Amino acid sequence: MAITVKRVSRHVEQTSYVKATLQGMASTLKQMFEPKVTIQYPEQRWELSPRWRGTHRMLTKEDGKARCVACGLCPSVCPSNCIKLVPGEDENGNRYPLVFEIDEFRCIFCGYCQEVCPEDAIHVGQHYENSEYSREGHVYDLERLMAQTHPVSTLWDATDPRGE
Amino acid sequence: MATTAEPTTAVTQPKMVNLTIEGRPVSVPEGTSILEAGKRAGVLIPHYCYHPALSIAGNCRMCLVDVEKAPKLAPACATAAAEGQVVHIYTEKALEARKGVLEMLLINHPLDCPICDKSGECELQDFTYQEGPAESRLRDPKRFNPVEDFGGDVLYTTSRCILCTRCVRFMDEMAQDTVLNVTERGDRALIGKFEGKDLTHEWAGNVIDLCPVGALLSKDSLNKARSWELDHAPSICTGCSQGCNISIDTRDNMVIRFRPRPNEHVNKYFMCDTGRLDYRWINRQDRVEVPLVRRGESLAAADWDVAIPATAALLDGHRVFVAASANLSNETLYLLSQLIRANGGTGAFTVLTGPEAPLPGVPDLSLRADRAANGDGATLLGFRRTASLLDGLTAGDVLIVADADAANITPAQLALAAAVIVIGTTLPENLRTAAIVLPIANHAEEDGTFTNLRGRVQRFYQAKAAPGMARPSWWVVGDVLAALGKGNAYYLASEVFAAMASDVSAFAGMTYDALGMRGLVVSGGAK
Numbered sequence: 227m228a229i230t231v232k233r234v235s236r237h238v239e240q241t242s243y244v245k246a247t248l249q250g251m252a253s254t255l256k257q258m259f260e261p262k263v264t265i266q267y268p269e270q271r272w273e274l275s276p277r278w279r280g281t282h283r284m285l286t287k288e289d290g291k292a293r294c295v296a297c298g299l300c301p302s303v304c305p306s307n308c309i310k311l312v313p314g315e316d317e318n319g320n321r322y323p324l325v326f327e328i329d330e331f332r333c334i335f336c337g338y339c340q341e342v343c344p345e346d347a348i349h350v351g352q353h354y355e356n357s358e359y360s361r362e363g364h365v366y367d368l369e370r371l372m373a374q375t376h377p378v379s380t381l382w383d384a385t386d387p388r389g390e
Numbered sequence: 391m392a393t394t395a396e397p398t399t400a401v402t403q404p405k406m407v408n409l410t411i412e413g414r415p416v417s418v419p420e421g422t423s424i425l426e427a428g429k430r431a432g433v434l435i436p437h438y439c440y441h442p443a444l445s446i447a448g449n450c451r452m453c454l455v456d457v458e459k460a461p462k463l464a465p466a467c468a469t470a471a472a473e474g475q476v477v478h479i480y481t482e483k484a485l486e487a488r489k490g491v492l493e494m495l496l497i498n499h500p501l502d503c504p505i506c507d508k509s510g511e512c513e514l515q516d517f518t519y520q521e522g523p524a525e526s527r528l529r530d531p532k533r534f535n536p537v538e539d540f541g542g543d544v545l546y547t548t549s550r551c552i553l554c555t556r557c558v559r560f561m562d563e564m565a566q567d568t569v570l571n572v573t574e575r576g577d578r579a580l581i582g583k584f585e586g587k588d589l590t591h592e593w594a595g596n597v598i599d600l601c602p603v604g605a606l607l608s609k610d611s612l613n614k615a616r617s618w619e620l621d622h623a624p625s626i627c628t629g630c631s632q633g634c635n636i637s638i639d640t641r642d643n644m645v646i647r648f649r650p651r652p653n654e655h656v657n658k659y660f661m662c663d664t665g666r667l668d669y670r671w672i673n674r675q676d677r678v679e680v681p682l683v684r685r686g687e688s689l690a691a692a693d694w695d696v697a698i699p700a701t702a703a704l705l706d707g708h709r710v711f712v713a714a715s716a717n718l719s720n721e722t723l724y725l726l727s728q729l730i731r732a733n734g735g736t737g738a739f740t741v742l743t744g745p746e747a748p749l750p751g752v753p754d755l756s757l758r759a760d761r762a763a764n765g766d767g768a769t770l771l772g773f774r775r776t777a778s779l780l781d782g783l784t785a786g787d788v789l790i791v792a793d794a795d796a797a798n799i800t801p802a803q804l805a806l807a808a809a810v811i812v813i814g815t816t817l818p819e820n821l822r823t824a825a826i827v828l829p830i831a832n833h834a835e836e837d838g839t840f841t842n843l844r845g846r847v848q849r850f851y852q853a854k855a856a857p858g859m860a861r862p863s864w865w866v867v868g869d870v871l872a873a874l875g876k877g878n879a880y881y882l883a884s885e886v887f888a889a890m891a892s893d894v895s896a897f898a899g900m901t902y903d904a905l906g907m908r909g910l911v912v913s914g915g916a917k
Binding site: 296298299313320321344345 | 503504505509612613614615616618619
């Protein structure tokens with residue numbers, strides 16, 4: 227028994243593809259005169275927002291040592307528990323981190339560590355090229371964090387820290 | 391009759407006064423300060439210079455409260471509670487006064503909380519956060535004074551000091567060894583040492599706990615941990631037979647420090663430096679982690695299912711000689727005494743001794759000559775105190791070395807025994823010939839009780855996890871007894887304690903719940 231299919235009779239305006247095709251071509255033509263949004267990475271680089279939160283950087287004092295005093299606030303505030311800190315003393319008896327490691331693979335780049343830091347030491351950076359050949363490569367120790375040179379994030383306006 | 395009895399009741403039951411603090415009615419003995427009455431009512435009045443063990447100085451002015459019908463604010467630490475008093479702590483007037491006090495205290499305080507060890511448990515932080523000014527109006531540079539070594543375990547960070555003089559009063563009144571004073575005047579004032587003196591008194595370390603801010607710090611735990619990372623477990627110090635109540639503070643399963651825990655019957659608020667600094671043995675890493683059973687020449691690792699029946703087979707029908715440690719809990723010693731009772735034999739222990747070091751300001755508080763926590767409990771449970779550990783070991787006995795100090799045990803003595811069973815945390819070199827080694831948890835890794843030299847039975851709680859397969863000592867001994875068919879296996883330390891309470895008359899009627907945090911004295915009374 228043959229199946230009968232109900233045919234709806236539609237107007238030619240609804241069934242013709244000519245108009246839709248022309249509309250699509252018009253859209254394409256219009257984009258040819260719009261400014262380009264793609265960039266030629268890696269030759270061209272994207273300009274990051276000043277609030278971009280990327281891989282970390284530890285700032286240093288004038289004597290080349292890390293500003294960190296191992297106060298323990300960043301491992302306490304870190305929601306992904308990616309900071310390992312062992313406090314100790316440096317040769318002058320000042321409080322200093324013996325171990326400071328950030329697992330960038332665990333990190334969710336919330337920027338809390340930068341916000342909580344009382345010494346302006348740990349920062350999230352304006353940086354996004356983080357690929358490594360191993361998971362271990364993503365664990366940045368203190369030396370590596372200090373060796374980073376990329377600009378750091380500006381999480382808030384220094385002249386108006388409360389956003390008033 | 392009634393008239394003659396009255397003076398005695400007046401002494402034992404002082405007159406009570408009724409007052410209201412922050413809307414809470416409270417009844418306290420006459421002469422109690424408003425601050426102490428507030429604690430009883432459940433409100434903590436902010437204070438720095440006041441400490442219940444020390445004389446009242448009234449110099450910090452932080453405890454100012456509003457008493458109805460009084461013309462001025464009253465210092466709660468130095469004002470006696472009176473009948474019908476109505477005290478308000480958080481009126482605008484009182485808050486304003488305390489805010490002023492805090493602003494003054496913070497003028498020269500360096501606010502270096504990120505590098506201060508007290509951070510997180512600092513009363514200046516707490517009360518400033520609670521009711522202090524949000525910003526300083528001081529625009530001039532802060533006064534700075536260098537850090538000074540006070541000798542002993544104490545480091546004085548001068549700049550952080552708020553001059554409450556708790557430390558000065560402790561050394562004068564409790565230690566009765568005047569070392570500290572207030573040097574200079576006005577904003578140059580600081581705590582100083584008298585010429586040629588150091589904080590080397592046996593109990594001087596208590597000034598670290600008394601200091602409400604981070605001025606006096608322990609050199610031993612300096613920069614080791616932040617206070618909020620620490621876990622606290624109530625425990626008893628094993629340093630001597632005094633049985634001071636302590637808190638074991640751990641981080642990541644490592645003991646970081648000991649602090650005293652108040653118990654008015656034993657140590658008030660204090661502990662000695664010998665006890666305070668003797669915690670590293672708990673963290674030692676050379677522990678026995680699996681049961682070891684002898685296979686020919688060597689000791690082989692075995693499961694508990696193998697080691698316990700093997701132990702029972704060795705013990706079956708033999709007299710035992712138990713060389714116990716005086717730092718084992720009452721529970722474990724009781725089960726060992728059950729083993730002695732079942733198989734016949736004796737138990738002995740030795741106690742290291744040292745010079746006594748009393749704290750003159752507190753009656754009956756001293757670093758005792760007996761440097762072990764539970765010698766008195768061991769004596770109560772029928773163990774013999776000897777000078778030489780294996781005296782009386784007869785040929786053919788099975789020797790059980792239960793965590794005792796094995797340094798003086800000779801191979802000749804071991805050869806006398808039919809077999810050697812080690813129940814211990816570590817395996818010393820001279821006990822490598824043992825037939826069986828059963829690993830147990832140390833004092834900080836299990837629950838239990840100690841009996842101090844005044845017969846007070848006090849609980850200690852587990853502070854950290856035991857390594858590897860090590861089990862609580864009462865569990866191990868209970869399992870051995872069960873395998874011998876001479877007793878029950880136990881699953882909780884409280885069950886062992888209940889069995890001991892029903893069996894040993896000195897502990898009759900005691901339970902873990904009844905002991906609480908203060909302990910109870912064994913029947914027969916305090917010695």
